[in-house]
Amino acid sequence: xxxxxxxxxxxxxxxxxxxxxxxxxxxxxxxxxxxxxxxxxxxxxxxxxxxxxxxxxxxxxxxxxxxxxxxxxxxxxxxxxxxxxxxxxxxxxxxxxxxxxxxxxxxxxxxxxxxxxxxxxxxxxxxxxxxxxxxxxxxxxxxxxxxxxxxxxxxxxxxxxxxxxxxxxxxxxxxxxxxxxxxxxxxxxxxxxxxxxxxxxxxxx
Ligand SMILES: Nc1ncnc2c1ncn2[C@@H]1O[C@H](COP(=O)(O)OP(=O)(O)O)[C@@H](O)[C@H]1O
Ligand SMILES: [Mg+2]
Numbered sequence: 001x002x003x004x005x006x007x008x009x010x011x012x013x014x015x016x017x018x019x020x021x022x023x024x025x026x027x028x029x030x031x032x033x034x035x036x037x038x039x040x041x042x043x044x045x046x047x048x049x050x051x052x053x054x055x056x057x058x059x060x061x062x063x064x065x066x067x068x069x070x071x072x073x074x075x076x077x078x079x080x081x082x083x084x085x086x087x088x089x090x091x092x093x094x095x096x097x098x099x100x101x102x103x104x105x106x107x108x109x110x111x112x113x114x115x116x117x118x119x120x121x122x123x124x125x126x127x128x129x130x131x132x133x134x135x136x137x138x139x140x141x142x143x144x145x146x147x148x149x150x151x152x153x154x155x156x157x158x159x160x161x162x163x164x165x166x167x168x169x170x171x172x173x174x175x176x177x178x179x180x181x182x183x184x185x186x187x188x189x190x191x192x193x194x195x196x197x198x199x200x201x202x203x204x205x
Contacts, residue, residue, distance in 0.1 A: 002087065006130065006202070007099065008096070011103075037094050049076075058152060063111050072123070078123070107166060134179055135182050137184040
């Protein structure tokens with residue numbers, strides 16, 4: 001693949017969207033061709049699946065259904081836009097990817113992580129991020145930074161969100177080649193400086 005694939009991960013309110021926006025600006029300033037997408041969603045079909053996933057009215061959704069819907073949304077996003085962009089040599093920046101399903105549905109809900117990885121391999125056409133940045137923040141602090149109207153996942157218990165955080169920390173340990181962990185105890189600018197270092201190293205900027 002000619003392009004590069006960078007994913008931004010972390011719990012609620014950890015600063016993913018803030019940092020991805022700044023990174024896009026940085027890359028555009030360096031005349032890079034980029035594609036920025038978010039999960040779940042990013043394309044029409046996947047955004048429809050997103051609505052189902054985040055709808056607070058869907059109180060009885062099974063863990064299996066939830067896992068597969070995230071994967072379905074991802075599969076469509078990969079085929080429709082991520083793969084073509086990578087083939088064209090673009091830098092793809094994605095707000096969440098497969099690691100989110102491992103952290104939220106695996107560590108959070110207790111779905112078997114090996115099964116998630118197998119289904120994930122199918123859903124993603126076996127593409128893997130070249131670089132993943134995980135933002136780690138104290139769970140309560142992160143949640144306090146999200147909007148007051150919570151979606152179906154955000155409104156889960158603090159214990160759930162703590163398991164998600166633990167999942168991310170374990171992923172970072174297990175896949176230290178691909179994943180860079182950033183502790184969010186600094187200003188947006190200071191965090192962006194660290195993000196830039198990792199991104200610039202990958203892209204040889
Ligand atoms: N390093 C930081 N210090 C203080 N506030 C931050 C920092 N990073 C992000 N924020 C703020 O926290 C809130 C959540 O950030 P956001 O990027 O939306 O997180 P996420 O996308 O991970 O849920 C936003 O209001 C953002 O401005
Ligand atoms: Mg966000």
